[in-house]
Amino acid sequence: MMRVAKSAVLVSIAAAFTITANSVAAQAYPVKPMRMIVPFPPGGATDILGRYVSLKLGETFGQQVVVDNRGGANGTLGLDLAAKAPPDGHTLVIGQTGNLVISVGLTRVGYDTVRDFAPITLLVASPHVVAIHPALPVRSVKDLVALARARPGELNYASTGAGSAGHLGVELFKKMTKINLTHVPYKGAAQGFTDLMAGHVAMIFTSVLSTQGFARTGRVRMVAVANAKRSPSAPDIPTIAESGFPGVEVTSWWGVLGPSAIPREIITRLNTEIVKIMATADARDRIGGLGADIITSTPAQFSDYIKLEHAKWAQLIKESGARVD
Numbered sequence: 001m002m003r004v005a006k007s008a009v010l011v012s013i014a015a016a017f018t019i020t021a022n023s024v025a026a027q028a029y030p031v032k033p034m035r036m037i038v039p040f041p042p043g044g045a046t047d048i049l050g051r052y053v054s055l056k057l058g059e060t061f062g063q064q065v066v067v068d069n070r071g072g073a074n075g076t077l078g079l080d081l082a083a084k085a086p087p088d089g090h091t092l093v094i095g096q097t098g099n100l101v102i103s104v105g106l107t108r109v110g111y112d113t114v115r116d117f118a119p120i121t122l123l124v125a126s127p128h129v130v131a132i133h134p135a136l137p138v139r140s141v142k143d144l145v146a147l148a149r150a151r152p153g154e155l156n157y158a159s160t161g162a163g164s165a166g167h168l169g170v171e172l173f174k175k176m177t178k179i180n181l182t183h184v185p186y187k188g189a190a191q192g193f194t195d196l197m198a199g200h201v202a203m204i205f206t207s208v209l210s211t212q213g214f215a216r217t218g219r220v221r222m223v224a225v226a227n228a229k230r231s232p233s234a235p236d237i238p239t240i241a242e243s244g245f246p247g248v249e250v251t252s253w254w255g256v257l258g259p260s261a262i263p264r265e266i267i268t269r270l271n272t273e274i275v276k277i278m279a280t281a282d283a284r285d286r287i288g289g290l291g292a293d294i295i296t297s298t299p300a301q302f303s304d305y306i307k308l309e310h311a312k313w314a315q316l317i318k319e320s321g322a323r324v325d
Helices: 004-027 045-061 075-083 097-105 139-149 165-177 187-195 209-215 264-278 283-284 301-322
Strands: 034-038 066-068 091-096 116-133 154-158 182-185 205-209 223-224 253-260
Touching: 004 182, 034 045, 045 066, 045 116, 045 182, 045 209, 045 253, 045 283, 066 075, 075 091, 075 253, 075 301, 091 116, 091 264, 097 165, 097 253, 097 301, 116 139, 116 264, 116 301, 139 165, 154 165, 154 187, 165 182, 165 205, 165 301, 187 205, 187 209, 187 264, 205 209, 205 253, 209 223, 209 264, 253 264, 253 301, 264 301
Parallel strands: 034 066, 034 091, 154 182, 154 205
Antiparallel strands: 091 253, 116 205, 116 223, 116 253
16 A cells, blocks of 8 residues: 555656646746748748747747748648647747648648647638739629630639638639639749739739738739628728629638647747737737738637638538649
C-alpha cells in the first residue's frame, strides 16, 4: 500500500512541477525574437494582417516579430512550414480560408488542419467582390454575364491560387450562370491585381479587404459583392444576388495559429494579447477601414469554426465541380 501511495505522491509532484514550469515559461515568454509566417507574397490581405499583428505584438512583448513571407501553392507551403516549427510559441502563422479548409479538400497537402495546428484566434472576415479592369465594358454582373456569353472562354479571371476561395467562388458562379471564364491562378492577390491593372486579365474575385485600396484609386472597378448584404465599407456596390444571381456568397476569413504542441498557457497569453490588439480603435480604423469585419475568438471557438468551414467548403467543392489540375 505504501508503494502505491508513494508512487501517487511522486506523480502528483511531477504534475505540479510540469504545471509550474509551464506557467513560468508563459510568464517569461517570449524569450527571443518571434516569426510570423505569412503564406503569401507581400501586398495582399494576408500580408496586411500579418504585418499589422506582428508590429503590435512586437510592441506588446518588447521582442521583434519578423514577418516571413512564404508564398506558393495557395498558401499551403507556408502553412506546412509552420506546422513543422518548434512548438514554443515563437513561430506563428496567418491561416485563412483557402489553405486551412479548401485546399485540403482539393489536393494533397503536407499537414492535417485539425491535428497539426493550435488555433489561437480568428482575426477578420471579408466578403469577396467581383472586380474588373476599368476599360472592360461592364457595369454590372448582368453585363459581365452577357459579355462572357458573347465571348465564351475569352475572358480570364485572376485568383490567389488554384483551390482558393476566389477560384471556388468563380467556378460556382460559372456553373450557375452557364458561362465560360478562363482561370489564371497567382501566388497571391497583389500579383493578380498587378496583371488586372495592366489589362492582362479581365477580372479578379477576391476579398473586399484586398480590393478596396485599388478601387479607391480607380485602378480597378468593383462590380458586385458576394455577400447576403452590401459591405459597409462599399455601400454603393450591389450584391451578386441583387444583380439577379442569388446563391453566390463567398467570404474569406483569417486567423492566427501555431504548431499543435504549444503549451496551453502560451496559447492563452497570445490569444489575450491579439484580441486586445484587434479591439483597439487603431485596428478598427486601419483594418476595418479596408473592408474587413473584426471577428476575434477564443482558441476553442476558432477550432470549432475551422471544422464547420471545412464541411461547408467540402459541399461547395462538390457543387462547383472545381478541381486543381
